[in-house]
Amino acid sequence: MDIWDVAIIGGGGAGLTAGLYASRANLKTCLFEKISTGGQIALTDDVENYPGFPEGVTGPEVAQKMEEQAKKYGTEIITEEIMALQEKDGKFVLKTAGKEYFSHTIILASGASPRKVGVSGERELTGKGVSYCATCDGAFFRNKQIIVVGGGDSALQEGLFLTRFATKVYIVHRRDKLRGSAILQERAFKNQKIEFIWDTVIDSMHGSNKLEFVKLRNVKKNQVRDFNIDGVFVFVGHDPETKYIGDFVKLDEKGYVIADAVSFETSRKGVFAAGEVRTGAVKQLVTACGEGCAAALQAQHYLETLETD
Ligand SMILES: Cc1cc2nc3c(=O)[nH]c(=O)nc-3n(C[C@H](O)[C@H](O)[C@H](O)COP(=O)(O)OP(=O)(O)OC[C@H]3O[C@@H](n4cnc5c(N)ncnc54)[C@H](O)[C@@H]3O)c2cc1C
Structure with a gap:
Protein backbone atom coordinates (compact mmCIF):
# COMPACT_ATOMS: atom_id res chain seq x y z
CA MET A 1 0.00 0.00 0.00
CA PRO A 114 -17.69 32.86 -3.10
CA ARG A 115 -21.12 33.27 -1.55
CA LYS A 116 -24.10 33.76 -3.83
CA VAL A 117 -26.61 36.60 -3.46
CA GLY A 118 -29.22 33.86 -3.16
CA VAL A 119 -32.01 35.33 -5.31
CA SER A 120 -34.15 33.93 -8.12
CA GLY A 121 -32.54 34.01 -11.55
CA GLU A 122 -28.98 34.03 -10.16
CA ARG A 123 -28.19 30.36 -10.79
CA GLU A 124 -29.74 30.30 -14.28
CA LEU A 125 -27.90 33.49 -15.32
CA THR A 126 -24.48 32.55 -13.93
CA GLY A 127 -22.11 32.70 -16.88
CA LYS A 128 -24.76 34.63 -18.82
CA GLY A 129 -24.12 37.99 -17.17
CA VAL A 130 -23.71 36.93 -13.55
CA SER A 131 -20.14 36.33 -12.37
CA TYR A 132 -18.05 35.87 -9.23
CA CYS A 133 -14.67 36.54 -10.89
CA ALA A 134 -13.67 39.88 -12.42
CA THR A 135 -10.36 38.56 -13.75
CA CYS A 136 -12.08 35.70 -15.54
CA ASP A 137 -15.05 37.56 -16.99
CA GLY A 138 -14.29 41.32 -16.90
CA ALA A 139 -13.22 41.50 -20.54
CA PHE A 140 -16.67 40.27 -21.69
CA PHE A 141 -18.11 43.55 -20.40
CA ARG A 142 -16.17 46.01 -22.53
CA ASN A 143 -18.29 49.14 -23.06
CA LYS A 144 -21.10 47.66 -20.97
CA GLN A 145 -22.73 48.69 -17.72
CA ILE A 146 -22.35 46.46 -14.71
CA ILE A 147 -23.31 46.13 -11.07
CA VAL A 148 -20.86 45.05 -8.38
CA VAL A 149 -22.58 43.72 -5.25
CA GLY A 150 -20.78 44.18 -1.91
CA GLY A 151 -19.06 46.75 0.28
CA GLY A 152 -15.80 45.13 1.38
CA ASP A 153 -12.26 45.08 -0.03
CA SER A 154 -13.02 42.52 -2.73
CA ALA A 155 -16.02 44.49 -4.04
CA LEU A 156 -14.00 47.72 -4.20
CA GLN A 157 -10.86 46.18 -5.63
CA GLU A 158 -12.72 44.22 -8.28
CA GLY A 159 -15.06 47.16 -8.98
CA LEU A 160 -12.04 49.36 -9.67
CA PHE A 161 -10.56 46.68 -11.93
CA LEU A 162 -13.83 46.39 -13.86
CA THR A 163 -13.76 50.13 -14.74
CA ARG A 164 -11.02 49.14 -17.23
CA PHE A 165 -13.73 47.51 -19.34
CA ALA A 166 -17.15 48.81 -18.37
CA THR A 167 -18.44 52.29 -19.12
CA LYS A 168 -20.16 52.35 -15.74
CA VAL A 169 -19.82 50.33 -12.54
CA TYR A 170 -22.64 50.61 -10.01
CA ILE A 171 -21.63 49.38 -6.57
CA VAL A 172 -24.78 48.14 -4.89
CA HIS A 173 -24.38 47.95 -1.12
CA ARG A 174 -26.99 47.06 1.46
CA ARG A 175 -25.70 49.67 3.95
CA ASP A 176 -24.83 53.37 3.70
CA LYS A 177 -21.17 52.79 4.61
CA LEU A 178 -18.42 50.63 3.19
CA ARG A 179 -16.42 47.99 5.06
CA GLY A 180 -13.45 48.13 2.66
CA SER A 181 -10.03 49.59 3.53
CA ALA A 182 -9.53 53.38 3.45
CA ILE A 183 -7.16 53.34 0.46
CA LEU A 184 -9.62 51.40 -1.72
CA GLN A 185 -12.56 53.56 -0.60
CA GLU A 186 -10.64 56.69 -1.57
CA ARG A 187 -9.82 55.29 -5.02
CA ALA A 188 -13.41 54.15 -5.60
CA PHE A 189 -14.91 57.51 -4.56
CA LYS A 190 -12.50 59.32 -6.93
CA ASN A 191 -13.24 57.07 -9.91
CA GLN A 192 -15.60 58.80 -12.37
CA LYS A 193 -16.95 55.51 -13.69
CA ILE A 194 -18.08 54.26 -10.27
CA GLU A 195 -21.42 55.19 -8.78
CA PHE A 196 -22.68 53.91 -5.42
CA ILE A 197 -26.24 52.75 -4.87
CA TRP A 198 -26.59 52.71 -1.08
CA ASP A 199 -29.00 50.85 1.23
CA THR A 200 -29.94 48.58 -1.64
CA VAL A 201 -30.09 44.87 -2.37
CA ILE A 202 -30.87 42.81 -5.47
CA ASP A 203 -34.22 41.07 -5.08
CA SER A 204 -34.13 39.04 -8.31
CA MET A 205 -32.27 38.74 -11.63
CA HIS A 206 -34.00 38.53 -15.01
CA GLY A 207 -33.29 37.72 -18.65
CA SER A 208 -34.19 34.99 -21.10
CA ASN A 209 -30.82 33.91 -22.46
CA LYS A 210 -28.67 36.55 -20.79
CA LEU A 211 -29.02 39.00 -17.94
CA GLU A 212 -31.26 41.94 -18.91
CA PHE A 213 -32.36 43.59 -15.69
CA VAL A 214 -32.44 43.19 -11.92
CA LYS A 215 -34.96 44.25 -9.33
CA LEU A 216 -33.30 46.58 -6.84
CA ARG A 217 -34.85 47.16 -3.44
CA ASN A 218 -34.01 50.13 -1.25
CA VAL A 219 -34.04 48.54 2.21
CA LYS A 220 -34.74 51.79 4.03
CA LYS A 221 -37.68 52.93 1.88
CA ASN A 222 -38.69 49.37 0.90
CA GLN A 223 -39.05 50.55 -2.72
CA VAL A 224 -38.42 48.17 -5.61
CA ARG A 225 -37.42 49.26 -9.12
CA ASP A 226 -36.33 47.53 -12.33
CA PHE A 227 -32.74 48.33 -13.29
CA ASN A 228 -31.44 47.47 -16.77
CA ILE A 229 -27.91 46.07 -16.62
CA ASP A 230 -25.50 43.94 -18.68
CA GLY A 231 -23.63 42.22 -15.87
CA VAL A 232 -23.65 41.56 -12.14
CA PHE A 233 -20.43 40.72 -10.26
CA VAL A 234 -20.98 39.36 -6.77
CA PHE A 235 -18.47 39.89 -3.92
CA VAL A 236 -20.42 39.29 -0.71
CA GLY A 237 -18.16 37.00 1.24
C1 LIG B 1 -11.59 38.42 -5.79
C2 LIG B 1 -10.60 38.21 -4.69
C3 LIG B 1 -9.54 39.10 -4.53
C4 LIG B 1 -8.61 38.91 -3.50
N1 LIG B 1 -7.56 39.78 -3.38
C5 LIG B 1 -6.62 39.58 -2.41
C6 LIG B 1 -5.48 40.45 -2.31
O1 LIG B 1 -5.32 41.40 -3.08
N2 LIG B 1 -4.59 40.19 -1.32
C7 LIG B 1 -4.72 39.14 -0.44
O2 LIG B 1 -3.85 38.95 0.41
N3 LIG B 1 -5.77 38.31 -0.53
C8 LIG B 1 -6.75 38.50 -1.48
N4 LIG B 1 -7.83 37.67 -1.57
C9 LIG B 1 -7.98 36.61 -0.54
C10 LIG B 1 -7.06 35.41 -0.82
O3 LIG B 1 -7.23 35.01 -2.16
C11 LIG B 1 -7.42 34.27 0.13
O4 LIG B 1 -7.32 34.71 1.46
C12 LIG B 1 -6.46 33.08 -0.06
O5 LIG B 1 -6.51 32.67 -1.41
C13 LIG B 1 -6.87 31.92 0.84
O6 LIG B 1 -6.07 30.83 0.50
P1 LIG B 1 -6.43 29.34 0.94
O7 LIG B 1 -5.35 28.50 0.40
O8 LIG B 1 -6.69 29.29 2.39
O9 LIG B 1 -7.82 28.98 0.24
P2 LIG B 1 -8.36 29.08 -1.27
O10 LIG B 1 -7.65 30.13 -2.02
O11 LIG B 1 -9.83 29.16 -1.13
O12 LIG B 1 -7.93 27.66 -1.91
C14 LIG B 1 -8.58 26.46 -1.56
C15 LIG B 1 -8.45 25.46 -2.70
O13 LIG B 1 -8.97 24.20 -2.27
C16 LIG B 1 -9.66 23.59 -3.34
N5 LIG B 1 -10.62 22.64 -2.76
C17 LIG B 1 -11.72 22.91 -2.00
N6 LIG B 1 -12.35 21.78 -1.64
C18 LIG B 1 -11.61 20.75 -2.16
C19 LIG B 1 -11.76 19.31 -2.12
N7 LIG B 1 -12.77 18.72 -1.46
N8 LIG B 1 -10.85 18.56 -2.79
C20 LIG B 1 -9.83 19.15 -3.46
N9 LIG B 1 -9.64 20.50 -3.54
C21 LIG B 1 -10.53 21.29 -2.88
C22 LIG B 1 -10.33 24.76 -4.06
O14 LIG B 1 -10.65 24.42 -5.40
C23 LIG B 1 -9.24 25.83 -3.95
O15 LIG B 1 -8.36 25.81 -5.07
C24 LIG B 1 -8.75 37.83 -2.59
C25 LIG B 1 -9.83 36.92 -2.75
C26 LIG B 1 -10.74 37.11 -3.79
C27 LIG B 1 -11.88 36.14 -3.96
Whole structure:
Protein backbone atom coordinates (compact mmCIF):
# COMPACT_ATOMS: atom_id res chain seq x y z
CA MET A 1 0.00 0.00 0.00
CA ASP A 2 1.33 3.41 -1.04
CA ILE A 3 1.23 5.74 2.00
CA TRP A 4 1.92 9.45 1.84
CA ASP A 5 3.55 11.24 4.78
CA VAL A 6 1.49 14.38 4.18
CA ALA A 7 -1.70 14.68 2.15
CA ILE A 8 -2.84 18.25 1.57
CA ILE A 9 -6.40 19.06 0.54
CA GLY A 10 -6.60 22.27 -1.48
CA GLY A 11 -4.20 23.99 -3.86
CA GLY A 12 -4.59 27.62 -2.80
CA GLY A 13 -1.87 29.66 -1.08
CA ALA A 14 -2.16 27.65 2.14
CA GLY A 15 -1.99 24.24 0.46
CA LEU A 16 0.79 25.11 -1.98
CA THR A 17 2.96 26.59 0.79
CA ALA A 18 2.31 23.53 2.97
CA GLY A 19 3.39 21.43 -0.02
CA LEU A 20 6.56 23.45 -0.48
CA TYR A 21 7.60 23.08 3.18
CA ALA A 22 6.61 19.43 3.54
CA SER A 23 8.28 18.24 0.35
CA ARG A 24 11.37 20.36 1.00
CA ALA A 25 11.61 18.58 4.39
CA ASN A 26 11.83 15.36 2.37
CA LEU A 27 8.36 14.17 3.30
CA LYS A 28 6.40 12.21 0.73
CA THR A 29 3.80 14.85 -0.06
CA CYS A 30 0.72 14.97 -2.25
CA LEU A 31 -1.77 17.78 -2.79
CA PHE A 32 -5.35 17.28 -3.95
CA GLU A 33 -6.96 20.08 -5.96
CA LYS A 34 -10.46 19.75 -7.38
CA ILE A 35 -10.38 22.57 -9.94
CA SER A 36 -7.00 24.16 -10.62
CA THR A 37 -4.23 25.31 -8.33
CA GLY A 38 -4.20 28.87 -7.08
CA GLY A 39 -7.54 28.95 -5.31
CA GLN A 40 -9.20 32.29 -4.76
CA ILE A 41 -6.14 34.42 -5.47
CA ALA A 42 -6.22 33.21 -9.07
CA LEU A 43 -9.54 35.08 -9.39
CA THR A 44 -8.00 38.53 -9.03
CA ASP A 45 -5.89 40.57 -11.39
CA ASP A 46 -4.31 42.82 -8.86
CA VAL A 47 -2.47 41.73 -5.72
CA GLU A 48 -0.81 44.77 -4.17
CA ASN A 49 -0.22 43.50 -0.65
CA TYR A 50 1.76 40.30 -1.11
CA PRO A 51 5.30 41.03 0.13
CA GLY A 52 8.08 40.93 -2.42
CA PHE A 53 6.12 42.49 -5.26
CA PRO A 54 6.31 46.29 -4.80
CA GLU A 55 4.76 46.85 -8.24
CA GLY A 56 1.99 44.34 -7.51
CA VAL A 57 1.45 40.99 -9.19
CA THR A 58 -1.52 39.29 -10.83
CA GLY A 59 -3.24 36.49 -8.92
CA PRO A 60 -2.71 33.86 -11.64
CA GLU A 61 1.01 34.72 -11.82
CA VAL A 62 1.67 34.37 -8.10
CA ALA A 63 -0.42 31.16 -8.04
CA GLN A 64 1.54 29.67 -10.92
CA LYS A 65 4.88 30.47 -9.27
CA MET A 66 3.72 28.90 -5.99
CA GLU A 67 2.73 25.73 -7.82
CA GLU A 68 6.08 25.63 -9.64
CA GLN A 69 7.97 26.02 -6.36
CA ALA A 70 5.99 23.31 -4.54
CA LYS A 71 6.45 20.87 -7.45
CA LYS A 72 10.17 21.67 -7.69
CA TYR A 73 10.74 20.05 -4.27
CA GLY A 74 8.55 17.04 -4.98
CA THR A 75 4.94 17.86 -4.10
CA GLU A 76 2.77 15.66 -6.28
CA ILE A 77 -0.38 17.44 -7.41
CA ILE A 78 -3.40 15.19 -7.89
CA THR A 79 -6.32 16.85 -9.67
CA GLU A 80 -9.16 15.12 -7.86
CA GLU A 81 -11.81 16.20 -5.40
CA ILE A 82 -11.72 14.73 -1.91
CA MET A 83 -15.23 13.54 -1.11
CA ALA A 84 -14.74 11.98 2.35
CA LEU A 85 -12.17 11.28 5.06
CA GLN A 86 -11.73 8.31 7.38
CA GLU A 87 -9.24 6.91 9.90
CA LYS A 88 -8.51 3.20 9.59
CA ASP A 89 -5.79 1.09 11.26
CA GLY A 90 -3.85 4.19 12.35
CA LYS A 91 -3.84 5.70 8.87
CA PHE A 92 -5.96 8.31 7.19
CA VAL A 93 -8.00 7.41 4.14
CA LEU A 94 -8.81 10.12 1.60
CA LYS A 95 -11.65 9.19 -0.73
CA THR A 96 -12.18 10.65 -4.20
CA ALA A 97 -14.93 9.66 -6.66
CA GLY A 98 -13.17 6.48 -7.72
CA LYS A 99 -10.14 5.96 -5.50
CA GLU A 100 -8.78 5.80 -1.97
CA TYR A 101 -5.48 7.34 -0.92
CA PHE A 102 -3.64 6.74 2.38
CA SER A 103 -1.58 9.12 4.48
CA HIS A 104 0.01 9.47 7.94
CA THR A 105 -1.07 13.12 8.24
CA ILE A 106 -3.57 15.45 6.57
CA ILE A 107 -3.49 19.21 6.11
CA LEU A 108 -6.94 20.64 5.43
CA ALA A 109 -6.44 23.69 3.20
CA SER A 110 -9.66 23.67 1.18
CA GLY A 111 -10.36 27.37 1.73
CA ALA A 112 -13.68 28.94 0.92
CA SER A 113 -15.83 29.69 -2.10
CA PRO A 114 -17.69 32.86 -3.10
CA ARG A 115 -21.12 33.27 -1.55
CA LYS A 116 -24.10 33.76 -3.83
CA VAL A 117 -26.61 36.60 -3.46
CA GLY A 118 -29.22 33.86 -3.16
CA VAL A 119 -32.01 35.33 -5.31
CA SER A 120 -34.15 33.93 -8.12
CA GLY A 121 -32.54 34.01 -11.55
CA GLU A 122 -28.98 34.03 -10.16
CA ARG A 123 -28.19 30.36 -10.79
CA GLU A 124 -29.74 30.30 -14.28
CA LEU A 125 -27.90 33.49 -15.32
CA THR A 126 -24.48 32.55 -13.93
CA GLY A 127 -22.11 32.70 -16.88
CA LYS A 128 -24.76 34.63 -18.82
CA GLY A 129 -24.12 37.99 -17.17
CA VAL A 130 -23.71 36.93 -13.55
CA SER A 131 -20.14 36.33 -12.37
CA TYR A 132 -18.05 35.87 -9.23
CA CYS A 133 -14.67 36.54 -10.89
CA ALA A 134 -13.67 39.88 -12.42
CA THR A 135 -10.36 38.56 -13.75
CA CYS A 136 -12.08 35.70 -15.54
CA ASP A 137 -15.05 37.56 -16.99
CA GLY A 138 -14.29 41.32 -16.90
CA ALA A 139 -13.22 41.50 -20.54
CA PHE A 140 -16.67 40.27 -21.69
CA PHE A 141 -18.11 43.55 -20.40
CA ARG A 142 -16.17 46.01 -22.53
CA ASN A 143 -18.29 49.14 -23.06
CA LYS A 144 -21.10 47.66 -20.97
CA GLN A 145 -22.73 48.69 -17.72
CA ILE A 146 -22.35 46.46 -14.71
CA ILE A 147 -23.31 46.13 -11.07
CA VAL A 148 -20.86 45.05 -8.38
CA VAL A 149 -22.58 43.72 -5.25
CA GLY A 150 -20.78 44.18 -1.91
CA GLY A 151 -19.06 46.75 0.28
CA GLY A 152 -15.80 45.13 1.38
CA ASP A 153 -12.26 45.08 -0.03
CA SER A 154 -13.02 42.52 -2.73
CA ALA A 155 -16.02 44.49 -4.04
CA LEU A 156 -14.00 47.72 -4.20
CA GLN A 157 -10.86 46.18 -5.63
CA GLU A 158 -12.72 44.22 -8.28
CA GLY A 159 -15.06 47.16 -8.98
CA LEU A 160 -12.04 49.36 -9.67
CA PHE A 161 -10.56 46.68 -11.93
CA LEU A 162 -13.83 46.39 -13.86
CA THR A 163 -13.76 50.13 -14.74
CA ARG A 164 -11.02 49.14 -17.23
CA PHE A 165 -13.73 47.51 -19.34
CA ALA A 166 -17.15 48.81 -18.37
CA THR A 167 -18.44 52.29 -19.12
CA LYS A 168 -20.16 52.35 -15.74
CA VAL A 169 -19.82 50.33 -12.54
CA TYR A 170 -22.64 50.61 -10.01
CA ILE A 171 -21.63 49.38 -6.57
CA VAL A 172 -24.78 48.14 -4.89
CA HIS A 173 -24.38 47.95 -1.12
CA ARG A 174 -26.99 47.06 1.46
CA ARG A 175 -25.70 49.67 3.95
CA ASP A 176 -24.83 53.37 3.70
CA LYS A 177 -21.17 52.79 4.61
CA LEU A 178 -18.42 50.63 3.19
CA ARG A 179 -16.42 47.99 5.06
CA GLY A 180 -13.45 48.13 2.66
CA SER A 181 -10.03 49.59 3.53
CA ALA A 182 -9.53 53.38 3.45
CA ILE A 183 -7.16 53.34 0.46
CA LEU A 184 -9.62 51.40 -1.72
CA GLN A 185 -12.56 53.56 -0.60
CA GLU A 186 -10.64 56.69 -1.57
CA ARG A 187 -9.82 55.29 -5.02
CA ALA A 188 -13.41 54.15 -5.60
CA PHE A 189 -14.91 57.51 -4.56
CA LYS A 190 -12.50 59.32 -6.93
CA ASN A 191 -13.24 57.07 -9.91
CA GLN A 192 -15.60 58.80 -12.37
CA LYS A 193 -16.95 55.51 -13.69
CA ILE A 194 -18.08 54.26 -10.27
CA GLU A 195 -21.42 55.19 -8.78
CA PHE A 196 -22.68 53.91 -5.42
CA ILE A 197 -26.24 52.75 -4.87
CA TRP A 198 -26.59 52.71 -1.08
CA ASP A 199 -29.00 50.85 1.23
CA THR A 200 -29.94 48.58 -1.64
CA VAL A 201 -30.09 44.87 -2.37
CA ILE A 202 -30.87 42.81 -5.47
CA ASP A 203 -34.22 41.07 -5.08
CA SER A 204 -34.13 39.04 -8.31
CA MET A 205 -32.27 38.74 -11.63
CA HIS A 206 -34.00 38.53 -15.01
CA GLY A 207 -33.29 37.72 -18.65
CA SER A 208 -34.19 34.99 -21.10
CA ASN A 209 -30.82 33.91 -22.46
CA LYS A 210 -28.67 36.55 -20.79
CA LEU A 211 -29.02 39.00 -17.94
CA GLU A 212 -31.26 41.94 -18.91
CA PHE A 213 -32.36 43.59 -15.69
CA VAL A 214 -32.44 43.19 -11.92
CA LYS A 215 -34.96 44.25 -9.33
CA LEU A 216 -33.30 46.58 -6.84
CA ARG A 217 -34.85 47.16 -3.44
CA ASN A 218 -34.01 50.13 -1.25
CA VAL A 219 -34.04 48.54 2.21
CA LYS A 220 -34.74 51.79 4.03
CA LYS A 221 -37.68 52.93 1.88
CA ASN A 222 -38.69 49.37 0.90
CA GLN A 223 -39.05 50.55 -2.72
CA VAL A 224 -38.42 48.17 -5.61
CA ARG A 225 -37.42 49.26 -9.12
CA ASP A 226 -36.33 47.53 -12.33
CA PHE A 227 -32.74 48.33 -13.29
CA ASN A 228 -31.44 47.47 -16.77
CA ILE A 229 -27.91 46.07 -16.62
CA ASP A 230 -25.50 43.94 -18.68
CA GLY A 231 -23.63 42.22 -15.87
CA VAL A 232 -23.65 41.56 -12.14
CA PHE A 233 -20.43 40.72 -10.26
CA VAL A 234 -20.98 39.36 -6.77
CA PHE A 235 -18.47 39.89 -3.92
CA VAL A 236 -20.42 39.29 -0.71
CA GLY A 237 -18.16 37.00 1.24
CA HIS A 238 -17.40 33.32 1.33
CA ASP A 239 -18.55 29.98 2.69
CA PRO A 240 -16.06 27.35 3.88
CA GLU A 241 -15.36 24.35 1.65
CA THR A 242 -15.86 21.69 4.31
CA LYS A 243 -18.76 19.48 3.23
CA TYR A 244 -16.40 16.56 2.59
CA ILE A 245 -15.21 16.74 6.22
CA GLY A 246 -18.52 15.72 7.82
CA ASP A 247 -17.78 15.02 11.47
CA PHE A 248 -14.20 13.86 10.84
CA VAL A 249 -12.96 16.95 12.76
CA LYS A 250 -14.85 19.59 14.72
CA LEU A 251 -16.29 22.50 12.77
CA ASP A 252 -17.69 25.78 14.13
CA GLU A 253 -21.32 26.83 13.68
CA LYS A 254 -20.54 28.35 10.26
CA GLY A 255 -18.77 25.22 9.05
CA TYR A 256 -15.16 26.43 9.43
CA VAL A 257 -12.60 23.97 10.85
CA ILE A 258 -11.72 24.53 14.50
CA ALA A 259 -7.93 24.41 14.81
CA ASP A 260 -5.48 25.96 17.22
CA ALA A 261 -3.96 29.21 15.94
CA VAL A 262 -0.46 28.20 17.07
CA SER A 263 -0.26 24.44 16.51
CA PHE A 264 -2.87 24.34 13.68
CA GLU A 265 -4.05 21.02 15.15
CA THR A 266 -7.67 20.08 14.65
CA SER A 267 -9.74 17.94 17.02
CA ARG A 268 -8.17 14.82 15.47
CA LYS A 269 -4.47 14.02 16.04
CA GLY A 270 -2.41 14.12 12.88
CA VAL A 271 -4.92 16.35 11.06
CA PHE A 272 -4.04 20.04 10.70
CA ALA A 273 -5.88 22.99 9.12
CA ALA A 274 -4.45 26.08 7.43
CA GLY A 275 -5.74 29.17 5.65
CA GLU A 276 -9.26 30.33 5.02
CA VAL A 277 -10.83 27.00 5.91
CA ARG A 278 -9.80 27.57 9.55
CA THR A 279 -12.08 29.43 11.91
CA GLY A 280 -10.68 32.84 12.81
CA ALA A 281 -8.21 32.97 9.91
CA VAL A 282 -7.28 36.38 8.51
CA LYS A 283 -8.54 36.19 4.95
CA GLN A 284 -5.36 37.20 3.14
CA LEU A 285 -2.92 35.39 0.87
CA VAL A 286 0.11 36.12 3.04
CA THR A 287 -1.55 34.68 6.16
CA ALA A 288 -2.87 31.65 4.26
CA CYS A 289 0.71 30.96 3.13
CA GLY A 290 2.04 31.52 6.66
CA GLU A 291 -0.48 29.05 8.07
CA GLY A 292 0.36 26.52 5.36
CA CYS A 293 4.03 26.74 6.35
CA ALA A 294 3.25 26.37 10.07
CA ALA A 295 0.89 23.44 9.51
CA ALA A 296 3.52 21.61 7.43
CA LEU A 297 6.13 22.10 10.17
CA GLN A 298 3.66 20.80 12.75
CA ALA A 299 2.91 17.78 10.56
CA GLN A 300 6.64 17.15 10.34
CA HIS A 301 6.98 17.22 14.18
CA TYR A 302 3.97 14.91 14.48
CA LEU A 303 5.54 12.41 12.05
CA GLU A 304 8.75 12.48 14.13
CA THR A 305 6.73 11.48 17.22
CA LEU A 306 5.25 8.53 15.27
CA GLU A 307 8.75 7.35 14.38
CA THR A 308 9.95 7.45 18.02
CA ASP A 309 6.79 5.79 19.47
C1 LIG B 1 -11.59 38.42 -5.79
C2 LIG B 1 -10.60 38.21 -4.69
C3 LIG B 1 -9.54 39.10 -4.53
C4 LIG B 1 -8.61 38.91 -3.50
N1 LIG B 1 -7.56 39.78 -3.38
C5 LIG B 1 -6.62 39.58 -2.41
C6 LIG B 1 -5.48 40.45 -2.31
O1 LIG B 1 -5.32 41.40 -3.08
N2 LIG B 1 -4.59 40.19 -1.32
C7 LIG B 1 -4.72 39.14 -0.44
O2 LIG B 1 -3.85 38.95 0.41
N3 LIG B 1 -5.77 38.31 -0.53
C8 LIG B 1 -6.75 38.50 -1.48
N4 LIG B 1 -7.83 37.67 -1.57
C9 LIG B 1 -7.98 36.61 -0.54
C10 LIG B 1 -7.06 35.41 -0.82
O3 LIG B 1 -7.23 35.01 -2.16
C11 LIG B 1 -7.42 34.27 0.13
O4 LIG B 1 -7.32 34.71 1.46
C12 LIG B 1 -6.46 33.08 -0.06
O5 LIG B 1 -6.51 32.67 -1.41
C13 LIG B 1 -6.87 31.92 0.84
O6 LIG B 1 -6.07 30.83 0.50
P1 LIG B 1 -6.43 29.34 0.94
O7 LIG B 1 -5.35 28.50 0.40
O8 LIG B 1 -6.69 29.29 2.39
O9 LIG B 1 -7.82 28.98 0.24
P2 LIG B 1 -8.36 29.08 -1.27
O10 LIG B 1 -7.65 30.13 -2.02
O11 LIG B 1 -9.83 29.16 -1.13
O12 LIG B 1 -7.93 27.66 -1.91
C14 LIG B 1 -8.58 26.46 -1.56
C15 LIG B 1 -8.45 25.46 -2.70
O13 LIG B 1 -8.97 24.20 -2.27
C16 LIG B 1 -9.66 23.59 -3.34
N5 LIG B 1 -10.62 22.64 -2.76
C17 LIG B 1 -11.72 22.91 -2.00
N6 LIG B 1 -12.35 21.78 -1.64
C18 LIG B 1 -11.61 20.75 -2.16
C19 LIG B 1 -11.76 19.31 -2.12
N7 LIG B 1 -12.77 18.72 -1.46
N8 LIG B 1 -10.85 18.56 -2.79
C20 LIG B 1 -9.83 19.15 -3.46
N9 LIG B 1 -9.64 20.50 -3.54
C21 LIG B 1 -10.53 21.29 -2.88
C22 LIG B 1 -10.33 24.76 -4.06
O14 LIG B 1 -10.65 24.42 -5.40
C23 LIG B 1 -9.24 25.83 -3.95
O15 LIG B 1 -8.36 25.81 -5.07
C24 LIG B 1 -8.75 37.83 -2.59
C25 LIG B 1 -9.83 36.92 -2.75
C26 LIG B 1 -10.74 37.11 -3.79
C27 LIG B 1 -11.88 36.14 -3.96
